Amino acid sequence: MASSIDDILPTAKDCLKRSAEMEAEKAAEYARKRKAAEAEKNELLEKLAKPSGVSDEERMRRAAAIINRAVSNGLTEVEVGRFSNKLFTDKGRAVNQQEPGWEDTLTGLPRELYQFWRKHLEPRGYRIKFQVADWPDGMPGDISLTLMWR
Numbered sequence: 146m147a148s149s150i151d152d153i154l155p156t157a158k159d160c161l162k163r164s165a166e167m168e169a170e171k172a173a174e175y176a177r178k179r180k181a182a183e184a185e186k187n188e189l190l191e192k193l194a195k196p197s198g199v200s201d202e203e204r205m206r207r208a209a210a211i212i213n214r215a216v217s218n219g220l221t222e223v224e225v226g227r228f229s230n231k232l233f234t235d236k237g238r239a240v241n242q243q244e245p246g247w248e249d250t251l252t253g254l255p256r257e258l259y260q261f262w263r264k265h266l267e268p269r270g271y272r273i274k275f276q277v278a279d280w281p282d283g284m285p286g287d288i289s290l291t292l293m294w295r
Contacts, residue, residue: 221295237285
């Protein structure tokens with residue numbers, strides 16, 4: 146039985162339609178992934194904005210492990226973390242300017258870590274540095290926290 150050309154070769158219009166459907170599927174998948182990533186990011190921000198529930202004793206064990214590992218690698222400082230500028234009341238402006246009282250703009254986990262440093266690590270000679278780590282679209286982005294002992 147011979148096949149007709151319509152069975153073998155789609156029309157150009159059919160090809161365009163199928164291409165458009167495939168592009169729409171890709172766009173929908175991208176939107177789903179982006180929405181899921183945004184929800185995950187918001188969930189993390191919400192978690193970081195609340196009290197961590199970590200005791201000073203546990204935090205001291207964690208700090209000692211981080212410091213000892215860094216010293217073993219010949220370092221004199223270590224980045225402890227990066228935080229969204231949304232965890233700062235002014236989105237990191239005072240940190241960037243190193244204005245007096247910049248520490249009052251800290252909230253959530255960054256504030257807890259600052260208070261822990263102030264109470265336990267500063268008296269032992271450790272220093273900290275909060276600084277803008279990246280500049281998306283020319284605006285302050287994430288804020289890094291570095292612990293130093295030099």
